[in-house]
Amino acid sequence: MALAALSGTATRRRDHAGGMSAFERSRRRLYLPFVVPALLLHLVFVIGPTAAALWISFHRWDGVSPMEWTGLDNYTALLEDSTFRTALVNTLVILVVAGLAIFVISFVLTMIVRELRWKSFVRSVLFFPHIVSAIVLSIVWGFIFQHNGVVNTILDRLFGAEPIPWLNADNLFVMILIGTVWLSTGLYVTIIMAGVDRIPQYFYDDAQLAGASAFQRLRHVTLPLSWDVISVAAIFWTISSLKIFEFIYAFGGTTNDLPPPGVWNSALFVYGESFGGRSPSYLFGYASASAILMLGLFAFLVVGLRRLMRRDPIEF
Structure with missing residues (x-):
């Protein structure tokens, strides 16, 4: 042996x-x-x-004819394209403004819902918009805010107010932002609640015995112990915001037309250039160049966000 x-x-x-x-x-x-x-x-x-x-992206191509090498011409043309710049700004506004609103509302709702007796039911109701087709929700959203829609009808009955043009060109992008927040909040409530629910109750009990206020418990217990979940959710939103398409396409457009270029984001710009939303039509090389630029920008943002939100893990 x-x-x-x-x-x-x-x-x-x-x-x-x-x-x-x-x-x-x-x-x-x-x-x-x-x-x-x-x-x-x-x-x-x-x-x-x-x-x-x-x-x-280095070619001129309509999807049928032979490709024609153009080098960096598509990229240089994009930098001079005002519609592309608008789409870029709109994409970043959706990322930052809608993202901040989603996370603030989600965190507030998480703190409220987790104290309710029927929190599973309420969480399911909040999550419901995320599981329904964005096309269907865009139709519902348009029905609510159209000229003779639900909101204007209520305002007329209660205050005798004139119909507000919620969906005209000046207000359309704001309504898209609000609709995006409505669509996405339920998902992030579920994600953040999953991180908050795993925190042992005795952390809160000890903090309360030490005289910590509700805000101090939020700051020193809830946020640090759920930070890993919040950071993953933030990265997930950063990636998701680049790909928002169906809701804007269906809500802002009509049966035969795309939404006006003033509300385009990066996904709609790629689609519009690829499938004839602008003239000349079917510029697949140009659209591919815009997609590559957006991909590079958001890869940079994701890496930067990961570094910014990095924290030492807390074991409990």
Whole structure:
């Protein structure tokens, strides 16, 4: 037995000398059947299309004719395109303004709902807009705020007020912002509540015994102990805000037309350039260049946000 033990020890030492134990090698082999399919799907549906878009962005192409190499012409033209600049600004406004509103409202609702007896039901009601098609919700949103819609009818009955043109060109983007907040708040209430609910109650009890006010408990207990969940939610929103399309497309547009360019965001700009929203039509190279620029900008924002929100993990 002593020889067997010595032999086993020598084998383990040889494994460690090679940089990996036998157990670690077997565990890595076990990972492969699960990891490889996901990597292949990611390569085919994410990396591949991104690389193709990058290649197309250096060409003039209508989707049918042979590609014509243009180098950086599409990128330089974008910098002089006022509609692209508007779409960029609108995208950043959605990211910052709607994002701040979503997180403030979500946190307030989380603090209120978690104290209710029927919090599961209330949370489901808040989450409901997120599971319904954005197209359907855009129709509902338009019905509520149209000239003879629900809001103007209520204002007329209560105050005799003249109908407010909520959906005219001047107010349309503001209504899109408000609708985006309405659509997204339920999801972030659910995410933040999941982080807050895992905090042990005795942290709050100890803070209350120490004389901490409700605001102090929020600042020194709730926020630090749920910060990892909040940071993940913030990064998720940053990525999601770049891809908002259906609600703006259906709410701001008509049956045959896109919304006015003044309310376009990056996703609508790519769609409009690709499928004939502007003249000339079907500029796939130009649209791909705008998508690549937006991708680079938001990748920079995500990396910066991760660094900004990084905190040492708190174990409890």
